[in-house]
Amino acid sequence: MYNQLNKWLGNPNYFRFGFIIILLLIVTLYYTNFHEDQLYLLFILATIFLGIGYYDKSAWFLVSVTTVIVFCRFIPEPNFTTFVSLLILEVCYLIIMFISVSLMKSNQKIKKDDLETILALTKALDSRDAYTSNHSQNVAFYAKEIAKKMKLPKHVIESVYKGGLLHDIGKIGIPEDILLKPGKLSLEEYTIIKRHPVIGYEMIKHVSDYNKNGIHDIVLYHHERYDGNGYPKGLKGEEIPLVARIMAIADSFDAMTSKRVYRNEIDLGATLMVIQKNKGSQFDPEITDVFLSLFENEKKKIAITNQMKSYKDRLEDSTLSTWVG
Incomplete structure (x- = not known):
């Protein structure tokens, strides 16, 4: 399982496609009889996939898309939305997103460090x-x-x-x-x-x-x-x-x-x-x-x-x- 996760993390395109698919799934379920109060799990998953898939994008891009996700999260229940609840949800989703970004960056850094070590050993041999x-x-x-x-x-x-x-x-x-x-x-x-x-x-x-x-x-x-x-x-x-x-x-x-x-x-x-x-x-x-x-x-x-x-x-x-x- 760990090895498979590393393979997935090695290709952020999987998570970019996953992010788009999750958004389409949310839209589809919203117009069906699916319980709207259960959609929050998909919104959280979309935020995780956003952070991992687009880890190399600017902070402004990531924050902006996360904010859009948060507003979409509240569309089904506008009568229960307050500024405080919206702000709390925004902070929570931003934390989830940045944790996902950090996970992906850490994985990529390990891979880069590994390659640099290998190249150093190779140069030692070639010398x-x-x-x-x-x-x-x-x-x-x-x-x-x-x-x-x-x-x-x-x-x-x-x-x-x-x-x-x-x-x-x-x-x-x-x-x-x-x-x-x-x-x-x-x-x-x-x-x-x-x-x-x-x-x-x-x-x-x-x-x-x-x-x-x-x-x-x-x-x-x-x-x-x-x-x-x-x-x-x-x-x-x-x-x-x-x-x-x-x-x-x-x-x-x-x-x-x-x-x-x-x-x-x-x-x-x-x-x-x-x-x-x-x-x-x-x-x-x-x-x-x-x-x-x-x-x-x-x-x-x-x-x-x-x-x-x-x-x-x-x-x-x-x-x-x-x-x-």
Whole structure:
């Protein structure tokens, strides 16, 4: 229930629609045989939805609409209305409205603080290797675009984005001489590198919200393969959580199209061919098709390139509130 409430609070549009629906319901019931003295519950609910749904509006707007609600509340019983009773009701409804506004602002601040903490951890990781700088942000962006193209719920898109930022956090525990080695890794070194999903999971496993929203799954399983030959668990097909299957493609795409200490970047066309070739083996076939559709024509290639540039600019400007676009 708490988790579901957080999802609702994450999207004030639900409450804006709810506010309008409640007002329409009040008007409808007013012209039926519904007991007018029971309508007050709907007026209170409308005030709560007003505060939550329009928390980001000006105080004058909120106070004005609340005042209208109060006057509408007294329309059915004008003979019993006094200035004092109207004033008391106005104060009570304003208190209810501002409590609702505070609840929503608090929720949004927690989310923003959480994102800022994640970005700080990501920057700490990226600072260890100039060649992989911004890798986590790039992966988060591509994963978010895949999730949006799949029309996943907004809270899942948000989790995919945050998971993308954190997916490689376990590399903080990998020695730099291995992480930055310019040549081919030995079998022993590769075994150490393969520990990073588990290290990352161990770092964040006590954050209960990350378990509920799938971020744990992203960090732990983003190197699993659809054919079962991945690590650390060797999961196969739909045994791999959906969010981790999305991350696998986003991670591989950015790894191939970015310059690394041991090789130059691979051009876009060749990268897309590699991803197509590994459809059904390394990558989920349906998610692969969704990802490739982002680049199915030259116009879309240019569009997503421009989106990526705009996204990097927003990161540099620290405009965190625009991440979900």
